[in-house]
Amino acid sequence: MTSWKKVYDKWKSFPQLDPNLQQQLLEIEHDPAELEDAFYKELTFGTGGMRGVLGPGTNRMNIYTIRKAVFGLAEYLLEHRVNVKDRGVVISYDSRYQSFEFAVESAKVLAHFGIKAYVFESLRPTPLLSFAVRHLSTAAGIMITASHNPPEYNGFKVYNETGGQITPDEAEDIISYIRKVDNELTVPAMEQEVAEKEGLLRWAGKEVDTAYLSRLQFISKLADDEKEKEKDVSIVFTPLHGTSLDLVTKGLEQLRFTNVHVVEEQAVPDPEFRTVSSPNPEEHQAFSMAIELGEKVGADILLATDPDADRLGVAVKNKDGVYEVLTGNQLGSLMLYYILLHYNPIVTRNPRMIKTVVTTELGREIANSFGVKTIDTLTGFKFIGDKIRQFDWTGETFIFGYEESYGYLISGFVRDKDAVQSAVMAAEMAYYWKKQGKTLLDALQEVYEKYGYYREGLSSITLKGKDGAETISRIMENFRNEPFTEIAGWKVEKIENYLTGERKIVETNEVEPIGLPRENMVKILLEEKGWVCLRPSGTEPKLKYYYGVCGKDKVDSEERLARLKAEMDRLIESYQPKVRN
Known part of the structure; x- marks a missing residue:
């Protein structure tokens, strides 16, 4: 018997197997290719966590693979961090199938170790989870999300005590503890009611949101009197059935962007993402409904965030009156240019812009012209977040970070890409250039003429x-x-x-x-x-x-x-x- 069949038989014969997973196993029992793919290996725990198709099996996302990962994480934290039980772990989740269940299962395994968990009372964006780790001073954070993957996926991301995604070295250590778990089906977990009664499962609420929004208003580059003015910019916004509706609309409102039109059909969280073929703002089809509403209300700018709100897409009208979606490289370069137009080199010590090695070289040209050094990292925002952490003792100042895949970070109070920050900044840029009679595309053309047509x-x-x-x-x-x-x-x-x-x-x-x-x-x-x-x-x-x-x-x-x-x-x-x- 091949090894994957032995694992399959172990699952099939497990008497306490989750009934839903048991039923799904029955549905594929005569499909050897599907069974092999579900059991031939363990779901890969990479440098940030794991992501995969939902379903039964060791190569799938389910309560058992979640429990195993959290068990390994808990043992790692207790060995490598201080005051873990008191500090706890904060857990957030998006709108995908089983996201809430996986968040609670994570808390139940942590409770077995006596580690308290702060679980958000409802879905929240990934950048808020990053912020919450720092705000609550927890030992780690867990985000249940598969970002913009298809509906059949979910994922498990781990954040370290600085609010950034775990580094490759931290991931290797955590993986070594996960591998010690012999049987994922028998990982111990405290009952939810008991965990709540003992104060080991606590529900996080609006207090974290309020603290985040308080910090968010300070990313603006506008003068104080300008911030208080009502902005003559028409905005269409869609959260693409995800997590960002509340924070983005409130973030815009507190900077007096009052002419905001939400795509109502996409404002409702939906694990099927029924109105789009993919909930990914990198793909232009995701803007179809936003464009329709934009044409109706005469919007100056369209904003779209992915389901866990760490990526932002933007569209504006071109000279033919047609909405054009900016690439991640274009929008990131424009953000960098706008920020540097408003920064004071006299009061900024050792300014640094950070980008990944597959991100446009236009950013380096822009940064150089303002005397700002560019730092390259490997692909993945975790490396940008870790660089910002290093600045705490190197004396360097974070100016901006971005990657080509629609991820941007304006302020380091979050240590991962942040579509909420980015949406507010994009709206502000539209307002700034509109006052000069220009669109973002006009501003981009100026950048190309000045620095090169990248x-x-x-x-x-x-x-x-x-x-x-x-x-x-x-x-x-x-x-x-x-x-x-x-x-x-x-x-x-x-x-x-x-x-x-x-x-x-x-x-x-x-x-x-x-x-x-x-x-x-x-x-x-x-x-x-x-x-x-x-x-x-x-x-x-x-x-x-x-x-x-x-x-x-x-x-x-x-x-x-x-x-x-x-x-x-x-x-x-x-x-x-x-x-x-």
Whole structure:
């Protein structure tokens, strides 16, 4: 008998198995491929936590995989942190299937160890969880979310005592404790009623929201008298069936943005996300209903947050009167430019802008022009959050952080990307430039003319299951070992292999350290400011490939980008196994 079948039999014969999971097992018992995928491995606990499809099995999100992860986390905290039982852990959750149940299960396992848990009384955004860890001085935080993944997914993210996502070293330590759990089906958990009675499960409420909103108003770059004025900006906002409605609308209201129109059909939390094909503001279809409402009310700007409210998408009208969705690189660069237009270099010590290695180089150009140093991190906002933590003792000042995947952070009172902060800042920028007779697109054009026509793209292929994971691994290996001298006609200047931590200068064959943690990623720098990068997603069964250019004007940059994309598409296709008829 193969190993996955033994695990399946263990689950099938477990007398106390959750009835819903038991029924789901019966429904797939004659589907060996589905059973193998559910049981052939344990759900991967990555550098921030775990994310996967809901259902029975060790490779699925369910109460048993949650309990096992929390058991390991609890043992790690008790060994590595002080006053854990008194400080406790704060837990939040989004609108997905079983999010509330997973939050309570987490609290019940913590209660078994005598660790109190603060569980929010209703769903809350990820950035509020990050804030709550710091505000409540807890030993850790847990966020139950799968961000913008499809409805069949859920996830479990862990935050450290500084409010940031756990670092790779912390994750490795936690994983070592999780691996010690022999049987996920028998992890002990205190009954909810007992935990509540003993004060080990406490419900968090509006007090944290109020504290967050108090800090939020200070991100504004407007003069005090300007803050009090009612803003002549028409805004359409959609939370895409997620968690951000209350905080975003209140955040806008306290800065006197009163002309706010909410897409009511998408204001209701819904685990199916019925009005969109994907609840991801990176995808333009998510704006369909916002655009419809925007045209009706004559909105200056459209705002859309993903379900856990850590990503923001923005759309504004172009010269043809059509709403155009800004890319994450464009919006992030505009935010950086706006912030630096209003910052005082005399009172700001060692200013730093932080971005990931796959984020546009336009940000570096903007920062340089204001005398602000740029720091690059690996992909993932956890690395940006950890850099901000390091500033507490390095004497550096955080100015702004962003990544191409619609994640931005204006103020470090949160240590993860924050769509609430970003929505308020985007509205303020629209107001600032509208007073000058400009839209955000007009401002972006000025930035391009001043710093260069940078354009970027991202493509991905989805390869599910065991075979898909093996194919992704094979493609990465082939790309890493390819002896590139040129790509799409542009000469290769440098090859950065993040798995070995080395950067090779092609012309001289010199090798130098990259200076970042190891990761399964390859980035190739081309002449004329072009680049490509290949990396597997850490949260989805996807292989992502990025590409960027800098052209003489809009048409030139678009032509260069299309050329580079076509070559990357061809390369990725050539590395995949051929299907025989």
